[in-house]
Amino acid sequence: DGGITQSPKYLFRKEGQNVTLSCEQNLNHDAMYWYRQDPGQGLRLIYYSQIVNDFQKGDIAEGYSVSREKKESFPLTVTSAQKNPTAFYLCATESGANVLTFGAGSRLTVL
Amino acid sequence: AQSVTQLDSQVPVFEEAPVELRCNYSSSVSVYLFWYVQYPNQGLQLLLKYLSGSTLVESINGFEAEFNKSQTSFHLRKPSVHISDTAEYFCAVSEGGTGKLIFGQGTTLQVKP
Numbered sequence: 001d002g003g004i005t006q007s008p009k010y011l012f013r014k015e016g017q018n019v020t021l022s023c024e025q026n027l028n029h030d031a032m033y034w035y036r037q038d039p040g041q042g043l044r045l046i047y048y049s050q051i052v053n054d055f056q057k058g059d060i061a062e063g064y065s066v067s068r069e070k071k072e073s074f075p076l077t078v079t080s081a082q083k084n085p086t087a088f089y090l091c092a093t094e095s096g097a098n099v100l101t102f103g104a105g106s107r108l109t110v111l
Numbered sequence: 112a113q114s115v116t117q118l119d120s121q122v123p124v125f126e127e128a129p130v131e132l133r134c135n136y137s138s139s140v141s142v143y144l145f146w147y148v149q150y151p152n153q154g155l156q157l158l159l160k161y162l163s164g165s166t167l168v169e170s171i172n173g174f175e176a177e178f179n180k181s182q183t184s185f186h187l188r189k190p191s192v193h194i195s196d197t198a199e200y201f202c203a204v205s206e207g208g209t210g211k212l213i214f215g216q217g218t219t220l221q222v223k224p
Contacts, residue, residue: 031210040120042201042214090154094210097162098143102154
């Protein structure tokens, strides 16, 4: 089945550690997105990539980094510079006409 | 800058009653409008979208939304809700060109028996 796989589903991190969230898709979509979700704040765009080897900062990119070496993969690294990383992270692809398909999400908790 | 306002953070309603979830947006250009639904600890699923044409759009599970350009609104309605409709609903807007959607804060629909 075509879809988006995010892993891990739950992740715990100690302060000062970098962590990487995986996002893999087999939908053959060019554009991929990372959103952060916090209670009562909706979703905010972290980074997006419209084509391999290219990506752009979203509204809250500070403390995060991404890469896009393959069409299928768009990993997100939460660095120690991100001061409040505890959140639900959602990866999405675009199928055209701005319609997004989302993965199941990864929940990051900082201990 | 674009923004989306969902006017109610929580909407409690009894089963089989009608419901309306309100959404207003600000934009000076043509937009695409979306409603997404999120069940607990899951990703978002597209419920319905307005891209062009008829201002009334419908989903397969009985929801509908009407694009009102003069009032810059895209309210979501259902004439009779079920327990299974309990979820969080997000309104989103895009100016086109990319999938950079701007999301509202979300409305939690709580359907009571």
